[in-house]
Amino acid sequence: MQTYSFFMPTKIIHGEKELLTQAQQLTRFGGKCLLVTGKNSARVSGALDDAIKALKSQGIKYEHFDRVESNPSLANVAAGGEVARQYEPDFILAIGGGSPLDAAKAIATLATNQISPEELYSNEFAHTPLPIIAIPTTAGTGSEVTPYSILTIPAAETKRSFSVPELFPKIAFLDRRYTERLPVSITRDTAVDALSHLVEGYLSRRAIGTSDIFAERGIRLWAQCITALREGEFSPEDRDRLLVASTLGGITISHTGTTFVHSLGYSLTYYHDIPHGRANGMLMGEYLRYTQEYAPQRVSNVLSWLGLADISEFAAIVKELSGSVVELTDQEIKAYAAKAMGSRNVGYSQGEVTEAVLQKVLRNS
């Protein structure tokens, strides 16, 4: 019998224009809001306009921190934390892809705790972080339903996550309209990221009955978008499915964590500037080949839900969607494998992951 433990307290509100229709929901968090976004996507997506309308309709005051970088660093979230401590908002409304949502979690924590950004990794805080409302504008991160915040640590030359249960956003508004202006390449990268969460979660050692439910449904929804992803043309239904699949991926990894794909992927992003989803995508074919030895039934379920014949077909599609290939030197392969071995997620992979295994995955990918 599988385990059906569960914890995901975020209220998901899924549908068009719900941010406007249900603006009243915001009032229960207070009368003063800090908007946290990057420079562009919140504006371009239309979500920022809707958020400002929603806040104004309820007489909620706000200030706007729009300086979240992509792959936000500790210094970047420290700057946001400073703004929050000055303004003293009651809650944070975060709009964007993974970067603004993850940054918002750090800012929400720094707003109520006088600590250095390095101390976020203590994962223990004297004061509860500010409540967060999350509005994803990409369909990949799943950050709107996880307690994780993944930040870049320049001193350690990698990304690392911190989390406390209070960082689950209070509300996640899922509106596919905010993803409709995403360029094809970002749509693909983020879709591959969502798939990696679903697949890594389902193939994790920590997979349980409850996470499996979400992973299966998410993979099946994602499968319905394969043609659209390959052709680069997306109907509103495709956008909606990708968005939901990504959120289901977030619920999945909020129970299982990720696996060595993410651990290795961080180095590809850090050193070669490869977008997070694409980095994971490059590694996933080899990851499935490795995992098949230890969990053949699970790998076969993934392929069957995706409607794919075998791992080669899977690898080909993910490669096609992920695009560019990076050539790594032998030295780089050794360095990234060694670095990944230090990460907790490696232990959630099936079997016995050694540096040699990771080197092989990188070499073959």
Place this chain on the structure above:
Amino acid sequence: MQTYSFFMPTKIIHGEKELLTQAQQLTRFGGKCLLVTGKNSARVSGALDDAIKALKSQGIKYEHFDRVESNPSLANVAAGGEVARQYEPDFILAIGGGSPLDAAKAIATLATNQISPEELYSNEFAHTPLPIIAIPTTAGTGSEVTPYSILTIPAAETKRSFSVPELFPKIAFLDRRYTERLPVSITRDTAVDALSHLVEGYLSRRAIGTSDIFAERGIRLWAQCITALREGEFSPEDRDRLLVASTLGGITISHTGTTFVHSLGYSLTYYHDIPHGRANGMLMGEYLRYTQEYAPQRVSNVLSWLGLADISEFAAIVKELSGSVVELTDQEIKAYAAKAMGSRNVGYSQGEVTEAVLQKVLRNS
């Protein structure tokens, strides 16, 4: 595209002896606890002993209100509310079947609000109810993961539910050991109740993508227990599956509500003293026949997940498990149908439910 909105903030901790192993989780709710139980089941199940051990291990003081009746009345929960107001606990630990869990929600509300029990039905309270930890000792109600409290109103000669989102228990401990001493008849009645939540939720007009995920998994788990339910012999795995199926049923109806089966069932319980699950069971065959006209694919999915050929087989099994049959007079049929029409749940059924429809269901059942 289906809707994937979601809200179920209860932390589910599933597994053997987790109440003891994770007793530390209780401390975050405070140092003073009111235990809420009925006279027997909490003791017989072994859950009360474990709860007291857990509380003592953390130095949490407690008092014990053990006077919850089956199908608790407004007067009964008012008495509990009085005890709570005197003792001023920080949280409530409720152990039992649906009756103690539902009573605990009312007591948690009355503890912080100086209102009459009738005013519970306002569904709006000045003060947040006390936090509730729920430990089910039956596998049927699902109350451990819903915000609903169903109470008997003698003046209205029926049961009615109230709810606010704050009544979702903070933690639900699912430990099948606490259900192992249940008599066969109660195991069957409560199992049929769980099935009715799963099936009514899946066939509800308000069914959404998220509730469907839980309903499907719950029905599939329940299906694995059909032989055990018929034979009246339960392995630990059967007990575990029934318990999880029942919780998944609770998550399902926390999104969909129930349908006219529950509305009609309340009269059978109130006037004929038929246990809640059995009352629903008696009606479910006819309910599926009625619903088939409006949602044939969904009815067919339910049958296929249960591994049953058709509605007749379904009706026969549920009847076999539900046992006794009650003979209703024509006058009773008319009265119960009329009473049920006043309930909100009727509107969540498929098609156009009229008094004539409900009379027909009662007559044929």
